[in-house]
Structures are given as C-alpha cells and as structure tokens.
Amino acid sequence: MGRVVYVFLIALVAVLGFLFFKKDTVSPQSPVPDVYGTSKSNISNDWFPKSKTSKNSDVLSVSAKSAILVDYDSGEVIYAKNPTQKLPAASTVKIMTVLMALENTKLSDKFSVSEKAATIGENAMGLTQGETLTLEELLYGAMLVSGNDAAVAIAESVAQSEAAFVQKMNQTVQDLGLSDTKFINASGLDEDGKVQYSTAYDLITIARYTWEKYPVFRKIASTYYHLIEPTKTHKAYELYNDTNLLTTYPGVKGIKPGFTWDARWCLVTYAENDGKKLLAVILGSEDRRGEMIVLLDYGFSKSGIKIDHSELE
Secondary structure: OHHHHHHHHHHHHHHHHHHHHHHHHOOOOOOOOOOOOOOOOOOOOOOOOOOOOOEOOOOOOOOOOEEEEEEOOOOOEEEEEOOOOOEOOHHHHHHHHHHHHHHHOOOOOEEEOOHHHHOOOOOOOOOOOOOEEEHHHHHHHHHHOOOHHHHHHHHHHHHOOHHHHHHHHHHHHHHOOOOOOEOOOOOOOOOOOOOOEEOHHHHHHHHHHHHHHOHHHHHHHOOOEEEEOOEOOEOOEEEEOOOOOOOOOOOEEEEEEEEEOOOEEEEEEEEEEOOEEEEEEEEEEOOHHHHHHHHHHHHHHOOOOOOOHHHOO
16 A cells, blocks of 8 residues: 555656646747747838828828828838828728738749638629639739738638738737737728728838838739639639729829728829839828829929829829
C-alpha cells in the first residue's frame, strides 16, 4: 500500500512540475498568430497629408460632406473640407480589400466562389457559386465594376472568412498609422445595426499607399475595359470601369467610386498632368463627378496648369 502511495506522489509531483514549467514558458503577452499565419504586419507607411484641418474650403463650391485634395508627392494639402469627419465610405472600402489581398496572396492564387459571395447582391461582376478564379481576375471585378461578390470571394479565400478578413483590415489601418477608420465588411455595403466609417484623410492615405506600392493596382485601376476569357472553372466576364472621369478628364488614371444610401456619392481619384500628381477624395456628395472636376481644376491651376475641358462629357 505504501509503495502505491509513493508511486502516486512521485507521479503527481511530475505532473505538477510539467504544468508549472509549461505555464512558465508561454508568456501571456506573446502575440497570437493571425489568420495569415504571422503575428507581424509587413505594412510600413511614412506618407501622410501634411494637415488634418480644413484648408481653402471657402474658395470652392464643394457641397460634399468631406473632401481633401493633396499633392501626391509632397503630401501638401491643397484643399480640405472636414477631412477628419467620420463618414461611411461605400465601395471605396474596396481599396483596402485589394490592398489586403495583394499583401497576403499571389495574383495567380485560385479562389473559390461561395454561396455568400455569389448572392451578396447590388453591384456584382456576376460570379456563380462553385466557380474558381484567380486573385487577379477577382481584383478586376472588384475594382472595375465594384463587384461585391468579388470582394467577398477575395475575403473568404484569403482569411477563411469575411469576419477574419475584416479583423485584419482594421488591424492594418492601425499599422498604417490611422485611427479614424472602422470596417465591418470587405465590400463597403451598409449593414443594419453596424457602423462602418472612414475619413477623407484616412482614405487618401490608404489609397496613396496602395497606389505607390503596387504597380498592378495602378494597372487595374486605370483599365477601362477588361475581358476575362472563359476557362474550365469559370465563365467569361466583360468588365467596364465605372470610375468617374477615367476617360473624360485629362490625366485621370482611376481610382475608385462608391455609393450607398448612407454614404451617398463617394470618389477617390488620382490624376497627373505635366508632371503634377494629385490625389483627391470626396465623401457624401450629391455630385461627385462635378465636384471632383472642381477640385482637380483647382489643384492643377495652383501649378499653372490649365485643363482643356472640351473633351469632358
């Protein structure tokens, strides 16, 4: 009997010792690996607009709730109206969706379309459940026709769920040094009972970072028409870019429009003329196209560049 008790005590001491040392070797402060298999972001940003306050907002007729126009290279703020006001940003959210995909996957990676993605509704490239497309093909769908189905397919394939993807989106915003943005989905759609917002200041920083870092983003955003040929895993897609001013304002290369009933008309635009590069954001407008023309004209005129409006629709 005594021998049994002795053996039991030895075993108990061994178990308690194992548990003690195991607990000691795992710090409660250790970072938890995220859905991408790494606890450290590779985002590093050193460019921000040089002001967060309104500037020259009284010299232009811009009715949008918020707007900002900056020099792409220097970050000088040429015009700003309520640049830090938190507002829904509609499909301009997809700029961050594309950034997350490019940061964490390859263009040739193949993504499957779920039922949720295929039926998300509103703007869509027309995906069918069960199809398989490459990331590059889905990026064209997300950017050119603002496909909500493409955005969800990207999110689910990159992070196993849209919720996990959104969590990473929000972390990446912080990594970029921004504090006034909160995403609730990968598409920019309004959701009852949930708040999704950004600011013109934050969006212009996100857009500039993505435009500068990824040539493929610039290529896709500036493409007016793109044909995706049919394969064994998906049908054909004809995509036309719906970005305002892309084909009508000299020097405009993209980037992304957006609309929801909560956000109203939104637009992020990059334009370049005679070596002058401008980046602008409009949120909560009733005439995003007209007001973007006003901003760009003003920005170029400050550098002595006069835009020929004869080709504007």
